[in-house]
Amino acid sequence: MTRVVVLGSGAMGLAAAYHALKRGHQVTLLEAAPEPGGMAAHFDFGGLSLERYYHFVCKADRPTFALMDELGIGDRMRWVPTSMGYYVAGKLYPWGDPISLLTYPKLGLIEKIRYGVMMFLQTKRTDWSALENVSAKTWIERWCGESVYKKLWKPLFDLKFFHYADNVSAAWIWTRIKRVGNSRRSIFQEEMGYIDGGSDTLVQALVSAIRRMGGHIELATPATEVQSAGGKVTGVLAGGRVFPADAVISTVPTPLVSALVPALPQDWKDKYDAIDNIGVVCVVLKLKRSVTKHFWVNIMDPAFEIPGIIEFSNLRPTGDTIVYVPYYMPTTQPKWTTSDADFRTEAFGYLKRINPALQDSDFIDIHIGRLRHAQPVCPPGFLAMIPPVQTPIAGLQIADTCFYYPEDRGIAESVRFGAEMAQKIA
Incomplete structure (x- = not known):
């Protein structure tokens, strides 16, 4: 039985703790916030339990469905026909299906054809290696032309990524197109999912399972240092206490890692610090x-x-x-x-x-x-920037949402990564 300490109770941390317990380890999960869930945590909005940050489910999110089935909440998945709009120059236009594209007045016929072909083919694409060192701007302009990029993409990139806007990975954008584009009932109807009761339904099911299997969850207990000796992890200092550990799984944001793990070699700290x-x-x-x-x-x-x-x-x-x-x-x-x-x-x-x-x-x-x-922020070539999950300190694994690359943040990738990290505990 290995003493495992998991840092962070987002979906990845909860999944890691759950799967580590299934493998017979002794698990303590530490969370800085007063409630579990991370970005999937809920708040009381005048009697309505609601995610702080919106979440939706796509049909490709198979790790989520498998975990829900395992936890006995698979019947809580719901699917809804949804739609998208574009608000341009004071007017709202429908978007997201062939008819909307053909009737959209802000693009010419050739622009519409090039855009439609790109969107269709990218949902079928399976190999993203050719996109790894290309910016989304360059990639979209190659397929659709500079005018389409300026009309449909550039304002969105500028308002989300600011000075990073022209240097976002094409591979990262492609996964978003593919995931949403394949969550459809037909070419004319998008279909998204949600968990009945919100993301908290899954969070609480994981919390209950962890506690039922003997795991300990310490809320409002921020970790301040991952301790090690002789090149091996020994414990975590959190809330003024030391939690002894033979293995540590950290899911905290990479910008916090350098200060959290002072024993890491400087070149490793530099890798975490380079991720914006x-x-x-x-x-x-x-x-x-x-x-x-x-x-x-x-x-x-x-x-x-x-x-x-x-x-x-x-x-x-x-x-x-x-x-x-x-x-x-x-x-x-x-x-x-x-x-x-x-x-x-x-x-x-x-x-x-x-x-x-x-x-x-x-x-x-x-x-x-x-x-x-x-x-x-995932620039071209981001794959080479991501450090290995297993650090030079024996027993210490580190990952956050950027490790899902080229996939974006999402519960499905979180639970998949958490399970994989639990399996790698020595």
Whole structure:
């Protein structure tokens, strides 16, 4: 029996702890927050249990389905026909199917054909190696032309990645296109999924299973140092206590690793420090009236400082309308320090522009969350930047969401990675 300490109770940490217990190890999971779940954690939004940061499920998310079945909650999966829109220059257009593309007035016929061919073929692609050292900008322009990139992609990239916008990996973008593009009922109908009760249904099922198997979960206990001796991990200092360990699995964001593991060689610390992250200020509004009929609306309008909105209640039934308004940005941006009150005024103002029928009386409630390490930045050649999961310190494995590359952050990849790390415990 190996003494295992897992750092972080997001989906990856919970899955790692669960699978380590299944293999007969003694497990303690440490979480800095007062509740488990990481980015999938819920909050009480006026009686509604809701994710702090929106999540949706695609049909390719097989690791999620397998784990839910194993935990006895496979019947909690729900599928809903959804749609996408594009808000351009003050007008909302449907998007995401052949008819919407053909009737979209902002592209010429040749542009539409090139874009449609690209989207279709990329959902069929299986080998991404040729995209690894290419930027998304270059790749999209090769397929669709510079004009299509400027009309459909550049404003979204600029508002999510800022000065990184022209240097985002084509492989990373491709996986997003493929995952969403293959989650369809037909070529005319997108279909997304959600877990009945939200992501917390899976989180609590994992927490219950971990405790039932004898695992210990210590909440509000931030780890401050991974300790080692003789090149081997010995324990974790957290909350003023030392938790002895023969193996440690860290799922905390890579920017925190250098300070957390002082015994790492400097060249390894440099690798973690070289991985950039984008933060997010996520404004969640509860309204009496729907904003659009779409689940996701991309926004390309110079009057907006957001790349889109997610009307979550068009996926998961929530009673009142729930809209996520995410502001992605490097935390060095001056806007990061904007007050919650100003974000509320601005975000609700955006929604009223999209739907002029919205009135101040339609506002019910608001919640604002801030996450400093929300989105890893994956430039061309990113695969070579990712350190091995097994560190030079024996017994210490480190990974966060950037290790899923070229896949983006997601519960499916988290639970897959957690299981793999548990299997590698000596």
